[in-house]
Amino acid sequence: MNYTINNLPERTQKPRDKGITMVMDKGLSLRQVEDFLEVSGSYTDIVKLGWATSYVTPNLDQKIKLYQDAGIPVYFGGTLFEAMIIRGQFDDYRRVLDKYKLEHAEVSDGSITIEHAEKCAYISKLSQQVTVISEVGSKDVQKIFAPYKWIQLMKAEIEAGSWKVIAEARESGNVGIYRDSGEVRQGLVDEILTQIPEGTIIWEAPQKAQQVWFIQLIGANVNIGNIAPADVIPLETLRLGIRSDTFDHFLGL
């Protein structure tokens, strides 16, 4: 750090298993990736190329290499997995992962409907090739699961081989674990945490109020995802209690 502020919460260091920041890149240029890495590289643990943006992004191989050379793994958003599964292209999908030397992949069913056993089979198969992150929750605002269902799905996916499970929120932060308004479904989160170890979950939390809520509940080293590139520095200050929103929370230290 640039100077000393006493009594700040301790942050985990890279490679982090807890306190992960997952960033969503939805179309940065190579130079913008370099700019991002300069500022936020040390605070970023993993980058998702949002949904299927990788399909239309130029210079994809160079872009992935920039991140990987900086020690930051890259993976494709789950919607790409789903777009290829529903077209019967699972083997093609596996080849795409190999082509780009990806070591992580997301398995999700936010836009398609498949049996959960089938989803878990994909997790199981892919986990022999890469580290799997699986996502629970629909992108459809109408589809709301009861808490016991979230827990059941998460447990099964971890057993099937997922490294982490992601609690869905989309880029906008208004589905899954949030209400339409972006407000956290607190009871749902509390109940999930009675059964699933919090370090195993990455909470998608694109909005500041959502990040604050999870930091206050779980602490500086909560796993947070779907962070916009320009929001990593602001998030880091929230984690440390040096922005107004979490200022008081860490003062007892």
Added chain:
Amino acid sequence: MNYTINNLPERTQKPRDKGITMVMDKGLSLRQVEDFLEVSGSYTDIVKLGWATSYVTPNLDQKIKLYQDAGIPVYFGGTLFEAMIIRGQFDDYRRVLDKYKLEHAEVSDGSITIEHAEKCAYISKLSQQVTVISEVGSKDVQKIFAPYKWIQLMKAEIEAGSWKVIAEARESGNVGIYRDSGEVRQGLVDEILTQIPEGTIIWEAPQKAQQVWFIQLIGANVNIGNIAPADVIPLETLRLGIRSDTFDHFLGL
């Protein structure tokens, strides 16, 4: 594209007459323009320098040249035209277009009140110098036209020489063809489409939900405008049905 996804809707290729993406630049630096072109150049058909930002933007000539060298025409937002018309500077305005070697110009009356015959006369005169894009709809949330009026204005402007007519929404997407809330005036759009060929219209649709609505109504190759530079890649995925919001719409292919 970087890999193969089967059964995606076909996109028109450049130079596009349909499926146009019009981007609004409200003050990018030269390097930011280069970054934009690297990522989104092949998906962008025309760039508007928003309202009168060209008046205060440094390096304007170099910036315009960057776009033009990439084969993307540039034009000044209609508010500049209006600011000069209301000051009796039409001839100055024509000289500015020449000075910057622009081949497109916008004629609008979103902030001024002039007779429609006068507006059409400007379209007619300017169309001898450049390709004219004219805009229908007021920037004033209070001024709401009936559907027959939109149709009448659009028809007259196309007859006067407009290449395309733009349906006003502003950068924010909450006037003209949208309600205050950003919601589409569906009845208005439906009625316009009974009389005006859809390929002749560019729908300003800065918000994602608006883009989704028009893609679902008209298809992958609808003309869409007022797109922020960073939103071109996301829009392209919506057009192709590889983002959640339009995922189902194109599955029948």
Added chain:
Amino acid sequence: MNYTINNLPERTQKPRDKGITMVMDKGLSLRQVEDFLEVSGSYTDIVKLGWATSYVTPNLDQKIKLYQDAGIPVYFGGTLFEAMIIRGQFDDYRRVLDKYKLEHAEVSDGSITIEHAEKCAYISKLSQQVTVISEVGSKDVQKIFAPYKWIQLMKAEIEAGSWKVIAEARESGNVGIYRDSGEVRQGLVDEILTQIPEGTIIWEAPQKAQQVWFIQLIGANVNIGNIAPADVIPLETLRLGIRSDTFDHFLGL
């Protein structure tokens, strides 16, 4: 300017004492700072490194130097001052200012509770070292001061040595002089202006509607703060009456 538009309001020139634009940088890279300076350097009077982002921003010294070499002073957001005060690190804070050769500092109490006399003592002490900008208003949406209280605090801080007083709004623009919704507390602003010279106040106004409101009330050369880097060019067009929102306001010239 790039061409001539007649009868625009006159803008003050650098170094400005009125008509100041204060920009909030919350984590730009060095190259992004260069891009910003290219486009908006001549319209930007002072840059705030938002809250305590300076603590976690890499290349801080080079970044500050880029701004300073362009003739734009830099200061740390008030939350950093508060984070160090509440930890008993005032002397450390003064050394940090020296280390980075800063010539401006902010004194605020938006996140901590201290006696106003104590706040004024800090203003007084720091004003022997640097130019002090002090901020009035809480970041807590619950804490609402009556107008007479705002006036009393502002007066005392100016007497204690503040160069300008800032009317709090946060990055989001929904506290202090604004309601939750972002709407201006008009009565409050009017009453403040009966007692405090408007040139002494910098109004935080991150939202466009807020900028428009202050430009219409006070004119092209109102002091406005918490402007996002990409919004400086749009703000400049609002000041000049060449964007729709203030188009009519300056037509009487």
